[in-house]
Amino acid sequence: SYELTQPPSVSVSPGQTARITCSGHTLSKQYSYWYRQRPGQAPVLLIYKDRERPSGIPERISGSTSGTTVTLTISGVRAEDEADYYCQSADIDGPYVIFGGGTKLTVL
Amino acid sequence: QITLKESGPTLVKPTQTLTLTCTFSGFSLSTSGVSVGWIRQPPGKALEWLALIYWNDDKRYSPSLKSRLTITKDTSKNQVALTMTNVDPVDTATYYCARSERDCNIVACYGDRWDYWGQGTLVTVSS
Numbered sequence: 001s002y003e004l005t006q007p008p009s010v011s012v013s014p015g016q017t018a019r020i021t022c023s024g025h026t027l028s029k030q031y032s033y034w035y036r037q038r039p040g041q042a043p044v045l046l047i048y049k050d051r052e053r054p055s056g057i058p059e060r061i062s063g064s065t066s067g068t069t070v071t072l073t074i075s076g077v078r079a080e081d082e083a084d085y086y087c088q089s090a091d092i093d094g095p096y097v098i099f100g101g102g103t104k105l106t107v108l
Numbered sequence: 109q110i111t112l113k114e115s116g117p118t119l120v121k122p123t124q125t126l127t128l129t130c131t132f133s134g135f136s137l138s139t140s141g142v143s144v145g146w147i148r149q150p151p152g153k154a155l156e157w158l159a160l161i162y163w164n165d166d167k168r169y170s171p172s173l174k175s176r177l178t179i180t181k182d183t184s185k186n187q188v189a190l191t192m193t194n195v196d197p198v199d200t201a202t203y204y205c206a207r208s209e210r211d212c213n214i215v216a217c218y219g220d221r222w223d224y225w226g227q228g229t230l231v232t233v234s235s
Contacts, residue, residue: 031211031219035155042204042225043147043155049211054223086155090219096168097145097157097220 002091004100011106022087032070033088110134112226130205141210144188148201202228
């Protein structure tokens with residue numbers, strides 16, 4: 001079955017840049033999406049179509065892609081960025097929706 | 109303003125059938141490219157997509173759960189329902205409904221963005 005692989009955790013100090021990767025063989029053929037989920041809350045869409053931001057998402061949050069790996073970059077990390085982050089894409093055979101295993105971002 | 113809200117039982121016994129309803133407002137499930145789907149999250153674990161239904165009544169299911177799931181829509185009531193048969197304690201999770209839009213160019217579609225989510229409803233499977 002198709003999978004998206006994320007690191008379980010990433011830690012950064014306030015003001016630094018956090019990069020969260022997501023790998024999967026169809027990421028070069030399908031769009032990627034990123035969500036933030038704070039404890040006890042529903043996920044929020046941060047990035048769509050690899051690098052587009054919905055209205056209300058700040059420019060310090062960005063997405064990029066290189067082959068079969070996509071990256072979520074958060075610049076100038078703040079305490080409020082501490083959350084779980086999920087990538088999402090599609091299995092072209094379905095299309096089926098696939099979520100990555102999630103990455104817990106810790107702000108030191 | 110787009111909103112979605114899940115409703116259904118909070119406690120279900122093993123082997124029973126679970127039915128959840130998503131009631132939404134602020135958009136129409138008759139609009140081309142729009143779908144409503146279900147995503148669940150067991151306590152402390154990752155998101156897992158379950159099913160979606162498109163504006164044209166096309167339905168998609170997670171391959172691992174396909175035999176147990178049925179998704180339907182009532183466009184006039186702005187509701188989408190998910191039925192899961194033969195539940196097990198491992199199905200204990202927060203169940204979210206969400207709206208998506210297909211992302212397409214002139215050639216094809218390459219994904220669905222889940223842009224609005226309900227608050228989620230915790231379903232516990234236990235005897």
